[in-house]
Every structure is written in structure tokens, then in C-alpha cells.
Amino acid sequence: MICGKCGANLPDGSQFCTVCGNSLEAPSASAPPVQTQYYAPAARSGGFSIFGVILLIIGAALAVSWLASFVYNIVTFGAPSDIWSVINSYLTNIGIGAGIMGIGAALNKLGK
Ligand SMILES: [Zn+2]
Secondary structure, eight states, X not given: OBXXXXXXXXXXXXXXXXXXXXXXXXXXXHXXXXXXXXXXXXXXXXXXXXXXXXXXXXXXXHHHHHHHHHHHHHHHHOOOTTHHHHHHHHHHHHHHHHHHHHHHHHHHHHTO
16 A cells, blocks of 8 residues: 555555554545535535525516506506506516526525
8 A cells, every 4th residue: 555645655454654654544534524524514504595695686676666667657647558568578577587586596495
């Protein structure tokens, strides 16, 4: 076997390097469990993303503001003659808002 620190050629099963004194068993035996314990809590605390929250707010604001302006225009000026095209664009804007909210929700779920 080869010492990972100094590269000396050592008998198989050596616990210490006879050249530099490097411990040969400790790194490979203890490092992986330490990494697993380190990443497990991080994965559990995921599910929150500031970028996802921002997208959720933007999507909700788009949908709500368009709905508010739609209601305001109807109340102020009455129903337009081409109300179906207005409703169609209303649904389009709601769809865009919902899509942005969906991306934000997905980011939250991924925790990115
Ligand atoms: Zn060594």
C-alpha cells in the first residue's frame, strides 16, 4: 500500500507510515460517516428558498394586481364590448402569475 501523505511504499495493513508517521487507517475509516452526518441535517432543513419565495410573491402580485385592475375597470367604466378578449387576457395573466408561482414553489421544494 502507498502512504497518502508522503507516497512511501508500505506493507499491506500498515496502520502508520514508517517514513512520515502518517496515520493510514483513520482518514478512510472516519471521513465518510462524518460527511453523511453533516449533509443529513442540511437536507432536512431544506424546503425553503428565498428566490422561490420572491417568485411566489411576484406571481401572486401579478395575478392579484391584474384581477384588481380588471374589477376596477369594470366598476369604473362598465363592462367593455369586447369583454371576452379582456377575460382572455385576464386568464393569460393569471396563467403567467400561476406559472411563476409554480416555479417558486418548485424551488422551495428543492430548497435551492
Ligand atoms: Zn508517509
